[in-house]
Amino acid sequence: MRIAVVFDTLYEGWEHPEHERQMAKEVAAWHDDEPEMEYQIADALRERGHEVFLLGVRDDLHHLTHALGEIAPDLVFNCAEAFHRNPALEYLVAGMLEAEGHRYTGSPPLSLLVSRNKAMSKKVLAYHGIRVPGFATYRPGEPFRIPKRLHFPLIVKPLQSDASAGIAHASVVQDPAALADRVTLVHERFHQPAIAEEFIEGRELYVSLIGNGDALDLLPLTEMVFDKEKTRPEERIATQYAKWDEEYRARRGIRNVFARPLARSVRERIDAICRTAFRVLWLRDYARMDVRLAADGEVWFLEANANPFISYGHDMANAAEKAGLDYYAFIQRLVDEAVERNERA
Numbered sequence: 001m002r003i004a005v006v007f008d009t010l011y012e013g014w015e016h017p018e019h020e021r022q023m024a025k026e027v028a029a030w031h032d033d034e035p036e037m038e039y040q041i042a043d044a045l046r047e048r049g050h051e052v053f054l055l056g057v058r059d060d061l062h063h064l065t066h067a068l069g070e071i072a073p074d075l076v077f078n079c080a081e082a083f084h085r086n087p088a089l090e091y092l093v094a095g096m097l098e099a100e101g102h103r104y105t106g107s108p109p110l111s112l113l114v115s116r117n118k119a120m121s122k123k124v125l126a127y128h129g130i131r132v133p134g135f136a137t138y139r140p141g142e143p144f145r146i147p148k149r150l151h152f153p154l155i156v157k158p159l160q161s162d163a164s165a166g167i168a169h170a171s172v173v174q175d176p177a178a179l180a181d182r183v184t185l186v187h188e189r190f191h192q193p194a195i196a197e198e199f200i201e202g203r204e205l206y207v208s209l210i211g212n213g214d215a216l217d218l219l220p221l222t223e224m225v226f227d228k229e230k231t232r233p234e235e236r237i238a239t240q241y242a243k244w245d246e247e248y249r250a251r252r253g254i255r256n257v258f259a260r261p262l263a264r265s266v267r268e269r270i271d272a273i274c275r276t277a278f279r280v281l282w283l284r285d286y287a288r289m290d291v292r293l294a295a296d297g298e299v300w301f302l303e304a305n306a307n308p309f310i311s312y313g314h315d316m317a318n319a320a321e322k323a324g325l326d327y328y329a330f331i332q333r334l335v336d337e338a339v340e341r342n343e344r345a
């Protein structure tokens with residue numbers, strides 16, 4: 001197939017040949033440093049015999065439309081996580097693909113928008129009986145109020161970011177003054193509303209799904225584990241450092257592993273919740289859910305990632321590998337899901 005890999009990039013003005021060179025460089029140096037996700041995907045697609053075009057998006061939708069018109073791909077592999085460096089505008093790329101009639105992998109604009117908004121998605125999930133933490137949202141300039149039903153400790157996050165941007169130990173706040181400070185920090189640093197959620201103490205589980213409709217596969221669960229001697233309970237969260245800084249992870253005893261044993265009833269509940277979430281958020285082809293399992297066995301839904309990180313050696317690719325799909329087969333499977341979905345439509 002002719003596949004255009006569409007991704008957000010910081011390299012201004014780069015066309016396919018420049019990305020091709022960069023990709024070759026990064027793939028050759030894989031053992032020292034992971035290549036960008038889009039290059040890993042392109043490499044896998046090429047390995048599978050596809051004709052691959054690299055199309056980086058920055059802030060010019062016209063360029064995207066024009067370039068896709070020239071390439072005329074059979075399928076777009078959409079791994080754009082932002083537009084104009086703004087993750088909240090991620091849906092625009094899918095919107096454009098939709099408008100131009102391209103077939104593409106992954107979720108439609110609606111699900112990208114709703115699942116990225118940590119408040120809106122929780123409302124939809126709660127309607128369907130999924131347990132989500134209580135929360136309040138704070139838009140810049142609005143009067144600061146704390147709903148009576150909300151109980152400290154709270155965790156304050158940017159409403160529409162991902163990859164743990166803006167999440168540190170200081171995000172967990174114990175009183176109104178600290179809440180106000182952290183909300184202000186989110187407004188100033190991230191230029192978007194803040195969400196303050198009730199803090200759920202518990203295990204941190206990641207659930208990857210591939211498929212559509214009734215043919216939805218739940219991959220083996222992964223888990224972020226913390227050294228209990230080196231952390232207090234409210235420090236056992238996926239902060240930016242905990243997720244991305246290898247040295248910090250080693251020092252703090254933080255690892256991502258296949259989930260430690262779970263009671264069968266818990267497993268079944270997680271399975272049912274994640275399938276429901278996939279359906280009611282109108283997700284497509286693949287997604288990764290973040291849930292927390294409290295000591296009393298209660299499963300709390302944190303968020304659905306409609307456009308999850310799928311680099312080699314990270315949670316979703318590891319889960320796929322455990323399910324018998326090596327990285328190339330995993331990426332091919334996402335293509336197959338999109339193609340079959342389009343054929344059914």
Ligand SMILES: Nc1ncnc2c1ncn2[C@@H]1O[C@H](COP(=O)(O)OP(=O)(O)O)[C@@H](O)[C@H]1O
Nearest residue numbers: 133161162163164165197198199200237238290
């Ligand atoms: N309500 C919560 N209770 C406990 N921990 C939370 C809560 N919300 C977020 N966290 C912690 O912060 C991490 C990042 O939050 P998440 O909502 O998944 O944002 P992101 O989109 O950046 O991944 C979670 O993986 C979890 O460790």
Ligand SMILES: [Mg+2]
Nearest residue numbers: 163164290303
């Ligand atoms: Mg998350």
